[in-house]
Amino acid sequence: MDIDANNIGYGNDRVRVVDCDTFYHVKPVKYFAINQEMSAIHADMFGCGHRALLDGEHRAWMIYRTRMYIHHLAAWRTGFEAETWCQEGHRLFFPRAVTAKKVGGGLLFEAYNHWIVLNMEQGRPEKPSYLESRLRYPPTNERWFDPAFPKFPQQEDFSKGVVSRDKVHMDYYDYDYNRHVNNLSYIDWMMASFPYEHLDTYYPSFIDVEWKRQCHHGDALVVETRSKDANQFLTCIKRIDATGVEEVVFHAVTHWKKRQTVV
Numbered sequence: 001m002d003i004d005a006n007n008i009g010y011g012n013d014r015v016r017v018v019d020c021d022t023f024y025h026v027k028p029v030k031y032f033a034i035n036q037e038m039s040a041i042h043a044d045m046f047g048c049g050h051r052a053l054l055d056g057e058h059r060a061w062m063i064y065r066t067r068m069y070i071h072h073l074a075a076w077r078t079g080f081e082a083e084t085w086c087q088e089g090h091r092l093f094f095p096r097a098v099t100a101k102k103v104g105g106g107l108l109f110e111a112y113n114h115w116i117v118l119n120m121e122q123g124r125p126e127k128p129s130y131l132e133s134r135l136r137y138p139p140t141n142e143r144w145f146d147p148a149f150p151k152f153p154q155q156e157d158f159s160k161g162v163v164s165r166d167k168v169h170m171d172y173y174d175y176d177y178n179r180h181v182n183n184l185s186y187i188d189w190m191m192a193s194f195p196y197e198h199l200d201t202y203y204p205s206f207i208d209v210e211w212k213r214q215c216h217h218g219d220a221l222v223v224e225t226r227s228k229d230a231n232q233f234l235t236c237i238k239r240i241d242a243t244g245v246e247e248v249v250f251h252a253v254t255h256w257k258k259r260q261t262v263v
Contacts, residue, residue: 001041007085007136008143012103014079021199025263028204029187030212035066035098035111038084043077048134051177058120061128062214063183064093065114067149068207071107072086073263075167079103085143086135087127092116092246094135095147112145150260152210153253156171159225164193168221168237181215186250190235193225202231206255213249221249231256 001011042153043049043061053059076096082100089095093114100108115127138144148158168189176182187209191199223233238249 001040001045003042003045006138006142009038009045009084010081011038011083012079012081015074015076017076020076021117023077023259025203025259026068026075026078028191028207029184031068031070031100031109031111032066032079032184032187034082034100034109035068035113036063038061038082038098039113041098042084042086042119043135046134046136048131053117054120054177059126060118060120060178062116062118063113063211064116065149065152065211066111066207066209067113068111070110070203070205070207070262072102072108072204073107073259074102074108075263080108085138087137087144087147089132090114090147092125093147094128094131095145097143097145112147112149114147117185130232144160144217152208152251153234155226155234155236158162158228158232160227160229163225163227163233165222165224166193168223170215170217170219170221175217178214179216181212181219185253186211186220187236189221189223189237190225190250190252190254193223195231198256200211201259202256203259204254205257205262207252208254209252211250213239213247215249222246 001009003009014028021027021147050061080100084098096113098111174181174185220240223237227233233254236248236253238246239249240246
């Protein structure tokens with residue numbers, strides 16, 4: 001990654017076959033992976049990356065919310081250029097944007113994020129001032145987005161019916177450096193909750209995600225998807241305790257379009 005004089009980070013790569021679905025188009029989780037990786041590297045280059053904070057200060061970066069707009073599906077071997085920047089703190093959040101475009105082409109996606117820095121010993125987030133002497137922000141006339149996200153939709157808004165409800169099967173590679181479930185696994189589980197016929201025909205053009213609770217090895221999880229109409233869905237991943245009580249640990253609203261409109 002290169003960082004310019006405005007503190008904007010730039011990186012590039014290409015879509016590999018492992019990133020693609022049966023149509024040789026990028027899986028949604030790949031765009032979330034780019035979002036995560038660009039964010040992590042940018043923070044690391046300012047001396048406050050995930051491993052440095054966790055090993056040296058017992059703090060950890062955690063993503064809380066992402067609003068992703070998908071404009072175009074990259075295909076296998078497509079080269080892309082991504083950029084990222086962080087903004088001044090908003091409430092307890094570190095707002096961050098990541099965008100990517102095809103090399104010599106148009107926009108692939110935009111992702112607007114709320115990150116927190118969690119004090120691992122106290123179990124609560126630090127104020128953004130904790131890192132203000134280390135992170136650097138671009139001038140607002142260069143890059144800026146409104147960090148005041150709209151309130152997350154309610155489950156009652158998605159009352160048309162349950163599309164699916166299944167048990168989540170976690171494996172060893174769902175866990176990250178914190179020994180928590182990696183945020184990308186939730187995206188995979190969400191996508192897997194949709195029928196094959198739906199995925200053959202539609203692709204999400206907008207994904208609004210909140211990671212509400214951390215999950216660990218041994219947690220009993222279910223994934224449930226409800227519909228509002230033919231193009232809008234709510235997916236919840238719930239943890240079930242020993243008494244059968246369910247707690248939402250992740251939820252996502254997705255808007256879908258016909259595949260041919262985003263390729």
